[in-house]
Amino acid sequence: MARSSNRKLQFFVNGTRQDYNGDGDQPLLWHLRDQLRLTGTKFGCGTGLCGACTVHVEGKPARACVVNMGSLAGKRVTTVEGLAGKDALHPVQQAWREANVPQCGYCQAGQMMAAAALVAGNSAPDDAAIDEALRGNLCRCGTYARIRVAVKRAAELSRANSGKSTGRTS
Amino acid sequence: MSASRSSCAPESLARREFMQAGGALVIGFSMQGAIATPSAGAPGKPAGFKPNAWLRIDTDGSVEFLISKTEMGQGTESGMAMVLCEELDADWARVSVRTIQPDGKRFMITGGSYSIAGAWVVGRRAAAAARHMLLEAGASALGVPRAECRTGNHAVSHPASGRQLGYGELVAAAAKLSVPKEPALKDPATFKLVGKAMPAKNLDALVRAESRYGMDIQVPGMLYAVIERSPVVNGRIAHVDDAAARQVAGVSRVVRLRGNTFPTYNYVRDGVAVVANSTWAALKGRRALKVSWHESWTDGAPRNGALASSTRLATDFQRLLTDPAVKTENGLHPDVVAVRDGTVEGMNAAFQSAARTLDMFYDVPLQAHVPMEPMNATAHCTDERCEVWVPCHFQTRLFNALRELTGLPPERIIIHTTMLGGSFGRRLDVDYAIEAVMLSRELAKPVQVVWTREDDVRCGLYSPPSRHRVRVALDAGGNPLAMDHAFAALSVWKQQEPTEIEPSGLDYAAAFDAIKFPYRVPQRVVRHRLVEQTIRVFWWRRGYTPNHTFVNECLLDECAHAAGVDPLDYRLRLLPENQPVKFANKGGEVEEIHTGRLARVLRAAADAANWRTPLPKGRGRGIAATVTDTHVAQVVEVEVTDGRIRVTRVVTAVDCGIVINPQLVKAQVEGSVVFGLTAALKGAITVENGRVQQSNFHDYPLLAIDEMPIIETVLLPSTVAPSGTGEQISHPVAAALANAIFAATGQRLRGTPFRLA
Ligand code: FES
Numbered sequence: 001m002a003r004s005s006n007r008k009l010q011f012f013v014n015g016t017r018q019d020y021n022g023d024g025d026q027p028l029l030w031h032l033r034d035q036l037r038l039t040g041t042k043f044g045c046g047t048g049l050c051g052a053c054t055v056h057v058e059g060k061p062a063r064a065c066v067v068n069m070g071s072l073a074g075k076r077v078t079t080v081e082g083l084a085g086k087d088a089l090h091p092v093q094q095a096w097r098e099a100n101v102p103q104c105g106y107c108q109a110g111q112m113m114a115a116a117a118l119v120a121g122n123s124a125p126d127d128a129a130i131d132e133a134l135r136g137n138l139c140r141c142g143t144y145a146r147i148r149v150a151v152k153r154a155a156e157l158s159r160a161n162s163g164k165s166t167g168r169t170s
Numbered sequence: 171m172s173a174s175r176s177s178c179a180p181e182s183l184a185r186r187e188f189m190q191a192g193g194a195l196v197i198g199f200s201m202q203g204a205i206a207t208p209s210a211g212a213p214g215k216p217a218g219f220k221p222n223a224w225l226r227i228d229t230d231g232s233v234e235f236l237i238s239k240t241e242m243g244q245g246t247e248s249g250m251a252m253v254l255c256e257e258l259d260a261d262w263a264r265v266s267v268r269t270i271q272p273d274g275k276r277f278m279i280t281g282g283s284y285s286i287a288g289a290w291v292v293g294r295r296a297a298a299a300a301r302h303m304l305l306e307a308g309a310s311a312l313g314v315p316r317a318e319c320r321t322g323n324h325a326v327s328h329p330a331s332g333r334q335l336g337y338g339e340l341v342a343a344a345a346k347l348s349v350p351k352e353p354a355l356k357d358p359a360t361f362k363l364v365g366k367a368m369p370a371k372n373l374d375a376l377v378r379a380e381s382r383y384g385m386d387i388q389v390p391g392m393l394y395a396v397i398e399r400s401p402v403v404n405g406r407i408a409h410v411d412d413a414a415a416r417q418v419a420g421v422s423r424v425v426r427l428r429g430n431t432f433p434t435y436n437y438v439r440d441g442v443a444v445v446a447n448s449t450w451a452a453l454k455g456r457r458a459l460k461v462s463w464h465e466s467w468t469d470g471a472p473r474n475g476a477l478a479s480s481t482r483l484a485t486d487f488q489r490l491l492t493d494p495a496v497k498t499e500n501g502l503h504p505d506v507v508a509v510r511d512g513t514v515e516g517m518n519a520a521f522q523s524a525a526r527t528l529d530m531f532y533d534v535p536l537q538a539h540v541p542m543e544p545m546n547a548t549a550h551c552t553d554e555r556c557e558v559w560v561p562c563h564f565q566t567r568l569f570n571a572l573r574e575l576t577g578l579p580p581e582r583i584i585i586h587t588t589m590l591g592g593s594f595g596r597r598l599d600v601d602y603a604i605e606a607v608m609l610s611r612e613l614a615k616p617v618q619v620v621w622t623r624e625d626d627v628r629c630g631l632y633s634p635p636s637r638h639r640v641r642v643a644l645d646a647g648g649n650p651l652a653m654d655h656a657f658a659a660l661s662v663w664k665q666q667e668p669t670e671i672e673p674s675g676l677d678y679a680a681a682f683d684a685i686k687f688p689y690r691v692p693q694r695v696v697r698h699r700l701v702e703q704t705i706r707v708f709w710w711r712r713g714y715t716p717n718h719t720f721v722n723e724c725l726l727d728e729c730a731h732a733a734g735v736d737p738l739d740y741r742l743r744l745l746p747e748n749q750p751v752k753f754a755n756k757g758g759e760v761e762e763i764h765t766g767r768l769a770r771v772l773r774a775a776a777d778a779a780n781w782r783t784p785l786p787k788g789r790g791r792g793i794a795a796t797v798t799d800t801h802v803a804q805v806v807e808v809e810v811t812d813g814r815i816r817v818t819r820v821v822t823a824v825d826c827g828i829v830i831n832p833q834l835v836k837a838q839v840e841g842s843v844v845f846g847l848t849a850a851l852k853g854a855i856t857v858e859n860g861r862v863q864q865s866n867f868h869d870y871p872l873l874a875i876d877e878m879p880i881i882e883t884v885l886l887p888s889t890v891a892p893s894g895t896g897e898q899i900s901h902p903v904a905a906a907l908a909n910a911i912f913a914a915t916g917q918r919l920r921g922t923p924f925r926l927a
């Protein structure tokens with residue numbers, strides 16, 4: 001039988017400290033959605049296959065459906081709700097809006113989180129870098145063509161924001 | 171069209187949506203008025219329903235469209251709103267759209283890509299009526315003749331004096347006027363909004379990830395549940411050991427749910443629900459559950475002795491297509507003629523005199539819908555009241571099912587339509603919502619039932635599989651003299667709405683897209699044989715259109731190559747010149763293909779794809795087309811290296827009449843290409859021992875971004891009424907790809923998903 005492995009820990013969600021006292025096996029996805037009521041992070045497959053639940057853990061993209069709460073002590077988690085500032089949109093969100101990316105929108109929080117992580121580490125991602133970073137983020141509505149355009153635009157906007165005129169390629 | 175004003179408060183105003191009608195101007199209309207008969211993909215009967223859409227202008231000038239249509243990413247809301255906003259001369263920024271709640275009087279379904287066409291025909295008239303009323307109210311308020319006034323930008327103006335009054339100020343007076351029955355419509359040449367690339371109304375909410383999908387609903391006191399369902403259709407619970415499950419922290423109840431018996435309209439599997447205070451606890455509890463099943467037992471009587479099997483299905487299909495003496499069970503008509511052009515004798519003579527005959531078998535497998543948001547519903551059902559929050563687009567079906575299930579009067583059943591994380595037809599069935607209500611009744615508490623992806627893949631409904639045998643007789647010049655298209659298939663109607671089948675045994679939903687073949691063939695017959703198995707089939711981005719488009723467009727290519735003629739030229743040569751060709755559908759309905767429009771999209775796609783420019787070795791192009799009311803042609807370009815198929819480019823030409831929002835139409839094209847390629851290249855659903863053998867995206871994969879071709883779209887200018895783009899554009903992809911693979915390799919692939927020898 002599945003035993004409950006209770007854990008007490010602290011971690012950070014979108015900059016706010018959270019006390020967790022519960023099943024250490026619970027995936028971050030369900031804690032975010034059911035207990036913290038941050039429902040922007042989506043459930044698509046539950047097994048790390050679709051990317052709908054992509055968040056950042058310590059700035060790196062991670063599948064919240066396969067990250068257990070027990071592994072998060074002291075860690076910083078960013079969800080789509082923490083992507084933008086209070087009013088302003090994140091460059092990725094701006095680019096997503098400009099390119100009219102979302103159709104049903106369900107996969108898009110995950111897509112944007114994956115894109116934000118990419119753009120943070122690569123100021124001028126080429127097609128190969130985009131493929132590499134986003135191939136695990138499925139979209140049944142088929143918005144990939146616009147995602148590609150939007151990622152490049154997001155990189156451009158980020159460069160402009162950070163005052164750099166030329167991008168670095170990785 | 172019916173009109174209603176706050177002052178006389180007729181029936182429609184009693185509804186929740188109009189509680190605060192105040193001095194608003196409200197016009198109600200019926201969207202189904204645009205559709206003579208819903209066909210495949212839009213089951214059910216709208217007859218006798220009340221208005222199911224309203225246009226409401228408030229005294230503060232805000233305009234709201236209340237529609238019975240559901241947004242699921244296809245741009246319905248924005249497209250419809252643009253049409254109404256244009257005709258009303260309203261300010262786009264002050265227009266909002268809301269989905270109504272079903273109440274049993276209003277038919278609510280979104281399907282068959284009819285929404286835009288409906289808005290065009292009926293919605294426009296309602297908006298025009300409102301505009302005329304505002305114009306009249308404006309003219310009298312300004313004390314000038316009506317003919318001197320104009321509407322525009324949310325106001326009535328009098329250019330001669332430079333005065334104007336906003337719509338908001340005129341609403342109270344306009345609402346007292348009578349509604350013109352045949353208001354003059356705007357000339358499309360004067361359109362300002364329609365035709366512009368506009369962002370979807372909900373774009374901001376989507377990029378902020380603030381849209382509330384079914385799964386995002388949280389109701390106070392809500393419990394969470396997952397259900398272990400019978401692994402086979404019609405299985406019954408034999409034994410449940412829930413001791414371990416109930417010990418999982420957070421699990422509060424384990425509840426047996428008794429489903430019903432397939433085939434039926436609203437089939438629900440038997441299941442064991444694990445109820446908990448979080449999704450995770452419910453999932454963990456379910457893992458600890460031990461359930462055994464009676465697998466081929468139904469209401470005491472053994473039935474369908476053998477469990478469903480794809481292998482057996484393939485054998486049955488083959489037998490039905492090759493053995494004319496086959497007797498089928500269940501009183502099925504063994505060989506039903508759907509259409510015959512010419513005569514039996516003529517057909518026989520043609521095959522005897524043919525210079526060449528072709529005999530081809532094509533296969534279309536089961537496919538799953540797998541919308542990214544898995545099935546889910548949140549229900550709170552007590553003895554008094556039944557409230558459901560659900561991502562659903564056939565609300566009338568759910569409403570009726572819940573009335574039957576709960577016995578509650580209509581006003582006690584409240585269905586909230588949430589945002590939908592995709593559907594592709596899956597959510598036209600409402601099994602997932604019925605289950606949630608059954609469980610909530612049992613618990614007398616609000617509960618959210620979530621399907622895992624495995625539940626979705628294994629316990630869902632699938633596109634109808636079919637096998638086709640097409641025999642063609644060609645004359646010495648390569649032109650077809652005769653064509654015999656026989657197919658065997660599972661029938662959605664047989665399973666869900668058997669009364670839709672004609673007395674002759676003809677299943678129009680299954681056959682119509684084979685009947686609808688505009689190319690010149692003097693002797694032609696389409697025949698079908700339906701098979702029964704306990705595999706649930708359903709509309710899948712329309713019904714059987716993907717199957718028949720694949721067959722029709724591949725067989726044309728095969729004939730062209732047999733004739734030694736370029737496949738584009740061959741099509742153009744066989745198309746009757748620039749005329750509507752009519753085909754009889756169910757209930758005397760007639761649908762047409764306009765051969766001029768079809769030829770135009772074929773040429774446009776070919777031109778944009780440089781059809782006449784040869785490609786290097788190992789690469790090839792294929793062309794295919796399809797027509798609903800929208801005419802679509804596609805050219806797929808492929809590269810085959812080391813036995814690997816890589817699609818490099820897809821060019822689509824679309825004639826969907828007047829383009830309301832080119833941005834949204836292009837989005838539909840891009841998405842449809844991906845959907846079509848996934849079906850053509852990726853997995854298929856198979857069933858053995860009654861069990862679906864796939865479970866998640868590792869064994870039922872979707873196309874990913876790194877497999878994307880370049881997608882180009884040509885929207886052809888048109889002045890005819892707009893038609894839908896939500897489904898049809900995905901249909902020619904597989905055939906165009908098969909034809910491209912043949913051009914590149916000489917290998918003819920006649921079944922999806924494509925695997926090179
Ligand atoms: S839900 Fe986490 S990857 Fe699919």
Ligand code: FES
Pocket residue numbers: 102103104105106107108138139140141142143243542591592
């Ligand atoms: S936008 Fe619908 S799944 Fe990606």
